[in-house]
Amino acid sequence: xxxxxxxxxxxxxxxxxxxxxxxxxxxxxxxxxxxxxxxxxxxxxxxxxxxxxxxxxxxxxxxxxxxxxxxxxxxxxxxxxxxxxxxxxxxxxxxxxxxxxxxxxxxxxxxxxxxxxxxxxxxxxxxxxxxxxxxxxxxxxxxxxxxxxxxxxxxxxxxxxxxxxxxxxxxxxxxxxxxxxxxxxxxxxxxxxxxxxxxxxxxxxxxxxxxxxxxxxxxxxxxxxxxxxxxxxxxxxxxxxxxxxxxxxxxxxxxxxxxxxxxxxxxxxxxxxxxxxxxxxxxxxxxxxxxxxxxxxxxxxxxxxxxxxxxxxxxxxxxxxxxxxxxxxxxxxxxxxxxxxxxxxxxxxxxxxxxxxxxxxxxxxxxxxxxxxxxxxxxxxxxxxxxxxxxxxxxxxxxxxxxxxxxxxxxxxxxxxxxxxxxxxxxxxxxxxxxxxxxxxxxxxxxxxxxxxxxxxxxxxxxxxxxxxxxxxxxxxxxxxxxxxxxxxxxxxxxxxxxxxxxxxxxxxxxxxxxxxxxxxxxxxxxxxxxxxxxxxxxxxxxxxxxxxxxxxxxxxxxxxxxxxxxxxxxxxxxxxxxxxxxxxxxxxxxxxxxxxxxxxxxxxxxxxxxxxxxxxxxxxxxxxxxxxxxxxxxxxxxxxxxxxxxxxxxxxxxxxxxxxxxxxxxxxxxxxxxxxxxxxxxxxxxxxxxxxxx
Numbered sequence: 001x002x003x004x005x006x007x008x009x010x011x012x013x014x015x016x017x018x019x020x021x022x023x024x025x026x027x028x029x030x031x032x033x034x035x036x037x038x039x040x041x042x043x044x045x046x047x048x049x050x051x052x053x054x055x056x057x058x059x060x061x062x063x064x065x066x067x068x069x070x071x072x073x074x075x076x077x078x079x080x081x082x083x084x085x086x087x088x089x090x091x092x093x094x095x096x097x098x099x100x101x102x103x104x105x106x107x108x109x110x111x112x113x114x115x116x117x118x119x120x121x122x123x124x125x126x127x128x129x130x131x132x133x134x135x136x137x138x139x140x141x142x143x144x145x146x147x148x149x150x151x152x153x154x155x156x157x158x159x160x161x162x163x164x165x166x167x168x169x170x171x172x173x174x175x176x177x178x179x180x181x182x183x184x185x186x187x188x189x190x191x192x193x194x195x196x197x198x199x200x201x202x203x204x205x206x207x208x209x210x211x212x213x214x215x216x217x218x219x220x221x222x223x224x225x226x227x228x229x230x231x232x233x234x235x236x237x238x239x240x241x242x243x244x245x246x247x248x249x250x251x252x253x254x255x256x257x258x259x260x261x262x263x264x265x266x267x268x269x270x271x272x273x274x275x276x277x278x279x280x281x282x283x284x285x286x287x288x289x290x291x292x293x294x295x296x297x298x299x300x301x302x303x304x305x306x307x308x309x310x311x312x313x314x315x316x317x318x319x320x321x322x323x324x325x326x327x328x329x330x331x332x333x334x335x336x337x338x339x340x341x342x343x344x345x346x347x348x349x350x351x352x353x354x355x356x357x358x359x360x361x362x363x364x365x366x367x368x369x370x371x372x373x374x375x376x377x378x379x380x381x382x383x384x385x386x387x388x389x390x391x392x393x394x395x396x397x398x399x400x401x402x403x404x405x406x407x408x409x410x411x412x413x414x415x416x417x418x419x420x421x422x423x424x425x426x427x428x429x430x431x432x433x434x435x436x437x438x439x440x441x442x443x444x445x446x447x448x449x450x451x452x453x454x455x456x457x458x459x460x461x462x463x464x465x466x467x468x469x470x471x472x473x474x475x476x477x478x479x480x481x482x483x484x485x486x487x488x489x490x491x492x493x494x495x496x497x498x499x500x501x502x503x504x505x506x507x508x509x510x511x512x513x514x515x516x517x518x519x520x521x522x523x524x525x526x527x528x529x530x531x532x533x534x535x536x537x538x539x540x541x542x543x544x545x546x547x548x549x550x551x552x553x554x555x556x557x558x559x560x561x562x563x564x565x566x567x568x569x570x571x572x573x574x575x576x577x578x579x580x581x582x583x584x585x586x587x588x589x590x591x592x593x594x595x596x597x598x599x600x601x602x603x604x605x606x607x608x609x610x611x612x613x614x615x616x617x618x619x620x621x622x623x624x625x626x627x628x629x630x631x632x633x634x635x636x637x638x639x640x641x642x643x644x645x646x647x648x649x650x651x652x653x654x655x656x657x658x659x660x661x662x663x664x665x666x667x668x669x670x671x672x673x674x675x676x677x678x679x680x681x682x683x684x685x686x687x688x689x690x691x692x693x694x695x
Contacts, residue, residue, distance in 0.1 A: 032231075037067070037232070038064040038066070038067045038077070039069075039236070040072075040073025040074070040076055040077045041221075042071030042073055043072055043215075043238035044072055044197070045289045046072070046297060048298060049300055050076045050301065051086055051298065052301030052302035056306055066167070066230055068167075069167075070215055071213050071214055071215045073236070079152070082163055082164065083152070083155070083323060113434065115695045118405055121402060124401040139372075141201065142188075145191055148188075155324075156187055157383050160182075160183045167183075168183050169194040171193040172212050172218075175209075175210065182206070186381045189379045190206070193211035193214075198216075220235065222270070232273045232275075234277070236277045275309070277304050279304045326357055327357055329355045329357060330353055332351055332390070333392050336395040336396065345393065350365055366380075374397060376396050401421075401423050405419050406420070408691065408692035409690065410610065410688075411687065411689040411690070412604075415440060415441075416440035416694065417440070418438045418439070420437070430452055434448065435447065441473075442475070443470065445469060448467050449465065462498065462500065463497075463498055464495070465495070471490050472491075477609060477612045481608065481686075489517065489519050489593050489594050491517045492515065492517075493514070495512065495513055495539055497512060505545040507545065508541070510540050512536065512537075513535075514535070515558075517532070517595075519593050533592065536559075537556060537557050537559065542554075560590065561588065561589060561590040563586075563588040563595055564586065566585050566586075569581065577625065580626075584642075586619075598610075599615075599620060599642055602695075605659055608680055620640060622638060622642075629664070632668075634666070635662075636661075637662045639658075641658045641659070642656070643656045659681065661678035671691065671693055675689055
C-alpha cells in the first residue's frame with residue numbers, strides 16, 4: 001500500500017456555522033398537509049454545497065419528512081437522515097477528507113509490490129481483466145463509507161425508514177439503466193452503489209443487480225421523491241451548465257463537460273409548493289476537492305439557499321423523534337467466508353453476543369478492515385430490534401489476480417519502468433504468489449514471493465518465501481559531487497521463514513536470510529568480502545505499513561556481516577498544512593556494497609545527488625511540510641540533518657550535514673510530479689526533478 005496514500009480518514013466533509021439572519025421571519029405554519037422531501041442531486045465535489053442548504057434549513061427549524069439523494073447527494077443525505085445537523089455534517093467531512101473518496105490518487109498496492117506504486121492496475125473479475133482507475137482506492141473508500149455512516153447503519157438495522165428521517169439512495173441498474181431506489185440493507189453499501197461514478201469506482205453488486213452511479217438515471221431524483229409520496233420537494237441542485245465558446249479549446253473543461261453529459265436527464269416538473277435551490281457551480285470541476293473550491297461552493301450554496309428560502313410562502317416545520325443507538329450486540333454471522341474466517345472476522349471487528357455497543361471502537365475496526373488485502377469490502381448489514389443489533393456481515397473478496405505497470409523519472413537516476421503480477425490463489429491453492437520487475441539504465445531487479453495465508457487478517461503464522469535479484473550500476477562521487485565511475489554490482493537475496501499479520505497494518509517476519517553478492521568491476525583486484533561473498537543468517541523485520549504512520553525495523557545477522565535499520569514517520573495535519581517528521585537510522589558491520597545505507601534513501605539529501613553518500617553508519621532526521629496552493633498544486637519544504645560514514649562511532653561531532661529543499665509538487669495522472677531545489681551546509685546545491693514514486 002502506497003505510503004500516504006493509502007490510508008483513508010474516518011469521515012468525509014466541513015466549515016463553521018453561518019448566522020440565520022432574517023430568514024427566521026419567513027417561517028410559516030400555514031402549510032397544506034402532505035409529506036415534504038429534501039432532494040439532493042449528484043455532482044461530485046460540487047455536492048459539498050448541499051451542506052450549506054441543510055444548514056440554512058436547520059437555522060429555520062425545517063425538517064423534511066423524507067430525504068432522497070443521488071451520488072454525492074446520497075452521502076450527505078445519509079448523514080442528514082441519520083440525525084446529524086448541517087453543522088455536524090460539515091465538521092465530519094472537514095475533519096476527514098472528502099477527496100479521499102473521489103480525488104486523484106493511486107490504486108491500492110499489495111505489500112509484496114512495495115516500494116513499487118503502480119499508475120495502472122488491471123484486475124481479474126467475472127468478465128476477465130479490467131482496468132482499475134487510479135482515481136480512488138476501492139477498499140479504503142468502502143471502509144471509509146462504512147465508518148462514516150456507522151451511526152445511521154446501526155440505527156436503521158436494515159430499514160432506512162427507521163432513521164430519524166426516512167431515507168432513500170438512488171442508483172442505476174448497469175444492465176438496464178433503470179432507476180433503483182434503495183431503502184434497506186446496509187446503509188453504507190447502498191450509498192457506495194449510488195456513488196459508483198464510471199471510471200472512478202467499479203459497480204456495486206447488491207443481490208442479483210449490478211448497480212452504478214444514480215446520476216446516470218436520476219441525477220436530480222425529484223420523480224423518485226414524488227413516487228414515494230412526497231407532495232412537496234425542496235431541491236438542492238448542483239448540476240453544471242454548457243461550455244462557453246471560449247472554453248471549447250480547454251481539454252480539462254471539455255473532459256468535465258463530457259462527464260457531465262452522462263448525468264443529464266430531462267428535468268422533473270417543479271410545482272408552486274416546491275422550493276428549487278439552483279446553486280452556482282460555474283468554473284468548478286466535478287473532482288476538484290481543493291479547500292479553496294470547497295469553501296467557495298459552501299458560500300454559493302448558502303447564498304442560493306438564503307435567497308430561495310427568504311421568498312418561500314411555506315416552510316413546513318416537522319418534528320422527528322430522536323433515534324437511539326442499540327445498546328448491545330446480538331448474533332454475528334459472516335457471508336462469503338469460511339467458518340474459520342468468520343470467527344477471525346468476528347475477532348477483528350470485536351462484537352460478541354451480549355457485549356455493549358461501542359460505536360467508536362467499531363468505527364476504528366472497520367477502518368482497519370481496509371488493510372486486509374484479500375478483501376475489497378466488509379459490509380456490516382445490521383439487523384435486529386429493540387436494544388439489540390445483530391451483524392450479518394457480507395464480505396466481498398478482492399480480485400483473484402492483479403497485474404500492474406509503473407513508471408518513474410528522476411533527473412539523476414533516469415527513467416524506470418516496472419511491471420508486477422499477483423495471484424491470490426496459485427493453481428487454485430491457498431498460496432499467494434507475486435512478482436515485480438524493475439528496469440532502468442542504472443538498475444534492473446526482480447522480486448518474487450510465495451506465501452500461505454490463513455484468512456482474515458492472516459492472524460495465524462504464515463510460511464513465506466521471497467527472493468530478490470538485482471543488477472545495479474552504483475554511481476560513485478568524490479567530495480565535490482563529481483562522478484567517479486559506475487561499478488557494476490550483482491546481488492541475490494533469499495528469505496525463508498514465517499510471517500504474521502497482527503492487524504492495524506503491523507506485520508512481523510522471522511526466518512533464514514541467504515545472500516550472494518559480487519562487485520564485478522573491483523572484485524578482480526580485491527578479495528574483501530564486502531566486494532564478493534556470501535552469507536547465511538537470521539532476519540527479523542517488523543513493519544507498520546503506510547497510513548498516517550509508517551514504521552519499520554529490520555535486523556540481519558550472519559557470520560559474514562550484521563545490519564540494523566529502523567525508520568519512522570508520521571503525518572501531522574493542522575488546517576491546510578501537513579507536517580511529516582521522519583527519522584532513519586542504520587548501523588552495519590562488514591556490509592556488502594549493495595547493503596550500504598544511502599543518506600536520504602530514494603528521496604536523497606537536500607543539495608546532494610541521490611545515493612551520493614553511502615556508508616555503514618547513517619542517521620537522518622527530517623521534517624517535510626506541504627501546503628496546498630491551487631487545485632492539486634502544493635508548495636513543499638524539506639528540512640533535514642544527518643550524517644553518513646563508514647566505520648567509527650555511530651555518533652560523533654564530524655561530518656554532519658544540514659539541508660533545505662523547496663519547490664512545488666502536483667498530482668498528475670502519472671503520479672506525483674515535483675520540481676525542488678536543495679541546499680546543503682557544505683555549500684552544495686542540486687535540482688530535483690521527479691515524476692512518479694521512485695522504486
